[in-house]
Amino acid sequence: MAITLRLPTVLAKAAGGQTVHQAKGATVGDVVADVSAKYPELGTRLRDAKGEPYPYVIFYLDDEDIRFQNGFKTPVPDGAEIVVVPAIAGG
Amino acid sequence: MSIARPVSELPPLSQEEILRYSRHLIIPDVGLKGQRRLKAARVLMVGAGGLGSPIGLYLAAAGVGTLGIVEFDTVDVTNLQRQVLHGTKDVGRKKVESARERIHDVNPHVQVIPYETRLTSDNALEIIKGYDLVVDGTDNFQTRYLVNDACVILGKPNVYGSIFRFEGQSTVFCTTEGPCYRCLYPEPPPPGMVPSCAEGGVLGILPGLLGLVQATETVKLITGIGEALVGRLLLVDALRMQFRTVKLRKDPRCPACGTHEIKELVDYEQFCGIRGAEEAESVNGIPTITPVELAARRKKGDDLDLVDVREPNEWEIGRIEGARLAPLSSFAESLSTMDSARDVVVYCKVGARSARVVRQLQAAGFKRVWNLAGGINRWSEEVDPSVPRY
Numbered sequence: 001m002a003i004t005l006r007l008p009t010v011l012a013k014a015a016g017g018q019t020v021h022q023a024k025g026a027t028v029g030d031v032v033a034d035v036s037a038k039y040p041e042l043g044t045r046l047r048d049a050k051g052e053p054y055p056y057v058i059f060y061l062d063d064e065d066i067r068f069q070n071g072f073k074t075p076v077p078d079g080a081e082i083v084v085v086p087a088i089a090g091g
Numbered sequence: 092m093s094i095a096r097p098v099s100e101l102p103p104l105s106q107e108e109i110l111r112y113s114r115h116l117i118i119p120d121v122g123l124k125g126q127r128r129l130k131a132a133r134v135l136m137v138g139a140g141g142l143g144s145p146i147g148l149y150l151a152a153a154g155v156g157t158l159g160i161v162e163f164d165t166v167d168v169t170n171l172q173r174q175v176l177h178g179t180k181d182v183g184r185k186k187v188e189s190a191r192e193r194i195h196d197v198n199p200h201v202q203v204i205p206y207e208t209r210l211t212s213d214n215a216l217e218i219i220k221g222y223d224l225v226v227d228g229t230d231n232f233q234t235r236y237l238v239n240d241a242c243v244i245l246g247k248p249n250v251y252g253s254i255f256r257f258e259g260q261s262t263v264f265c266t267t268e269g270p271c272y273r274c275l276y277p278e279p280p281p282p283g284m285v286p287s288c289a290e291g292g293v294l295g296i297l298p299g300l301l302g303l304v305q306a307t308e309t310v311k312l313i314t315g316i317g318e319a320l321v322g323r324l325l326l327v328d329a330l331r332m333q334f335r336t337v338k339l340r341k342d343p344r345c346p347a348c349g350t351h352e353i354k355e356l357v358d359y360e361q362f363c364g365i366r367g368a369e370e371a372e373s374v375n376g377i378p379t380i381t382p383v384e385l386a387a388r389r390k391k392g393d394d395l396d397l398v399d400v401r402e403p404n405e406w407e408i409g410r411i412e413g414a415r416l417a418p419l420s421s422f423a424e425s426l427s428t429m430d431s432a433r434d435v436v437v438y439c440k441v442g443a444r445s446a447r448v449v450r451q452l453q454a455a456g457f458k459r460v461w462n463l464a465g466g467i468n469r470w471s472e473e474v475d476p477s478v479p480r481y
Contacts, residue, residue, distance in 0.1 A: 009258060055276065055277040055278040056280040058275065067342075083335070085324070087232070087280055088285060090253055090254045090287060090293055091228045
């Protein structure tokens with residue numbers, strides 16, 4: 001069963017204009033890699049040069065912050081939803 | 092979580108106030124006690140812009156007794172699409188003045204304390220310490236980290252909201268049991284990565300939505316009712332009209348609220364990489380041309396490739412005659428259309444994006460390339476007023 005990756009509109013442009021993506025992967029990192037393979041520009045917005053998450057783009061797996069689990073190595077259950085939350089500062 | 096004062100410390104309400112707040116007083120959860128708590132409350136608003144407008148108007152109407160407002164800016168006509176605290180007649184006035192006047196009209200019982208200054212590491216603790224809580228309606232990362240650290244040091248709740256285009260985030264930081272801004276975002280993005288509202292735009296209604304979430308949380312904290320938005324981050328997507336909350340955790344390694352390594356305020360421009368970026372830019376020395384110089388060269392009949400790197404929706408608003416469109420978002424594709432033997436002048440709205448393109452072109456070997464200083468907006472001011480500014 002596919003995993004759903006939800007992007008904010010600010011990142012949609014780098015992902016073919018779509019905010020919701022169906023992807024595959026056993027871990028959060030695998031899911032990010034799967035979507036990034038289709039959209040390389042998005043990949044650079046989600047992972048740093050070492051392939052790790054940036055401190056200003058947060059990943060929530062079923063509403064739980066992956067930094068308090070195993071980061072990109074956190075296992076993803078079938079049908080799970082990953083929400084990407086980047087820092088914004090407008091007011 | 093509540094900052095509700097004990098009843099013995101609360102001021103009485105006058106008969107006029109009892110009538111004014113009658114719709115609050117008849118809610119058992121608020122009642123006379125809650126209204127007196129609102130009257131006793133001292134709330135500091137940082138920013139009287141998009142978020143600050145609904146926050147100020149509704150907190151005043153609700154009867155918050157003292158509203159401090161930190162705001163250095165003046166009202167610009169481009170603010171009026173969302174900053175409903177200010178009106179057309181206020182363009183050019185100090186925002187703290189128009190805010191005070193408008194709030195006084197909404198509710199003359201509210202004491203407004205204006206701070207016509209930027210919040211800085213030098214004044215933040217002194218200003219914030221006299222308040223019960225802070226509502227963060229700023230528009231940049233450095234002030235958000237400053238507000239956060241000051242609130243952690245002083246033990247004041249920070250009612251947070253931020254917006255971009257169609258989306259917003261809100262939560263309550265810096266309560267004794269809850270996380271702080273640094274627990275969520277330990278480091279800011281590099282300068283230029285996340286566009287501001289001035290650069291990227293914002294749906295005018297969005298700060299209304301998010302600002303009222305902040306105002307709601309503020310009223311709840313003051314009156315001590317409900318379940319505060321602590322340990323949860325509210326994500327608002329106006330395009331799909333979806334509201335979602337994700338869990339926020341207090342990070343024991345957080346240098347502000349976890350290990351308490353941060354004992355005093357630091358240089359937040361440096362922390363956010365702004366000073367370094369400015370220096371790097373000046374060292375690179377991007378060649379610029381002013382609108383008047385460009386107009387003179389065009390008049391002489393010089394062969395120039397005038398390239399507009401804004402997006403197509405901005406091109407539709409207006410353009411410099413004779414320019415061609417090559418949007419920054421797909422500039423790599425346009426590079427093959429450019430001739431390094433010709434003189435190239437690049438422009439955008441105000442000159443920031445075109446400066447990045449000039450750097451790209453220099454890296455690609457272009458020697459005769461200039462950035463139009465101040466972009467199309469300055470061109471409109473100094474050369475051709477028939478081109479709309481925006």
